[in-house]
Amino acid sequence: MALEMRERCERCETTHLPVDAPARICTYECTFCVPCADSMSDTCPNCGGELVARPRRAV
Template identity: 75%
Template sequence: MALEMRERCERCDVALGANGPARICSYECTFCEPCSATMDDTCPNCGGELVPRPRRAEPAVG
């Protein structure tokens, strides 16, 4: 099961790059770093911890 890599911050609607910095909770709520910092790294939806979203490896070229 893969994480849903959401493309926009749920709070301010800023675009988040596929491998750009973002914060995510265990329910996959996704926020940009400035919004996460404003919320003290706590998800407003579930109260869980917001942690750095993992980045996916680039597809191999070849």
């Protein structure tokens, strides 16, 4: 099962996040850009889980 590589930050919704861009995800695959994740202290606002670096997929 592959991760869903979402291309938009769920907080600011304006950041384009291609599969090779740095992003943060939780275990439910909620996706945030790095500046938004940093401002939320790497805590997912949806589930309260930890936001970690999203693995990069080869294009």
